[in-house]
Amino acid sequence: MSAKRTSGSKSGSGWRVAVLGGGAWGTALALAMLRAGHDVRLYARDTETVAAIARGENPRYLPGISIEPGIAATSDMAAALDGADCVLAVTPAQSLRAVLATARHHVPRGAPLVLCAKGIERDTGALLSTIVEVSLPNNPVAALSGPSFASDVARGLPTAVVVAAREAELAADLAARFSAENLRCYSSDDLIGVEIGGALKNVFAIAAGAVTGAGLGASAQAAM
Structure with a gap:
């Protein structure tokens, strides 16, 4: 895996960025993209969420x-x-395939599709990038992941994430475009590694919590 930190400056002018998902993370990323200088459109199924965002808040999620x-x-x-x-x-993750089945009729050819949710498809065991490659064969795929909380990103608190793609140049370009004053993006060409790391971290977190809850101590937690 090769990783590279960006300078934080965007390459070229602002993009038109579409965000699919009006939950906490989708809203936070929409704000991050706006602060990075992009024209942002956010899609949410729930009309009440859409109306609330237009009023300046997402009270259900943030x-x-x-x-x-x-x-x-x-x-x-x-x-x-x-x-x-x-x-x-x-x-x-479990609804990505269905969402892309609808979105693929409208996604411009060649526009990068950046996965921002963690997980592995339950029924097939497929990585989310595989679902994108099948659903949108004419669009490059990338993944955004890292130790980040939606509320922190939405408030503009300092956060670091990684943007991964099989093509190192694409990952570096996306990371540069997404970076802003309080959001630092690193780039990686290890798309699969980043996806698996994101999907498995919750499994380990739950197990670590179980060890702590059972009072087994730090040594057992480290061994686990």
């Missing part, structure tokens, strides 16, 4: 956090994806 003006929220997927230079897929 209560008390103000949403800066400039994010165009919509429940029309075609409108969200129209002219998109890049698409952030922030839908849950």
Whole structure:
């Protein structure tokens, strides 16, 4: 795996970024993309969520956090994806295939599809990148992952993540474009490694919690 830290400056002018998912992480990433200088459209199925975002808050998922003006929220997927230079897929792993089945009719050819949810498809054992490659064969795939909380990113607190793609140049370009004052993106060409790491970290976290809850001590936790 090769990793590279970006300078934090965007290469070229701002993009039109489509964010698929109006939950906490989708809203936070939409704010991050706005702060990075992009034209942001956010798709959410729930019309109440769309209306709330338009009013400047997502009280269901990010209560008390103000949403800066400039994010165009919509429940029309075609409108969200129209002219998109890049698409952030922030839908849950188990619903990704169904969402892409609809989105693929509207995603511009060649626009990178960036996976922003962690997981492995339960029924098939497929990595999410494999689902994208089957559903959108004409669009490069990348993944955004890292130790980040939606509320921190939404508030603009310092956060570091990694953007991975099989093509190192694509990963570096995306990482540079996504970086902003309080969001530092690193790039990696180990797409599969980043996906698996993200999917497995919750398994280890639950196991670590079980060891702690059982009072088995730090040595047992480290061994596990």
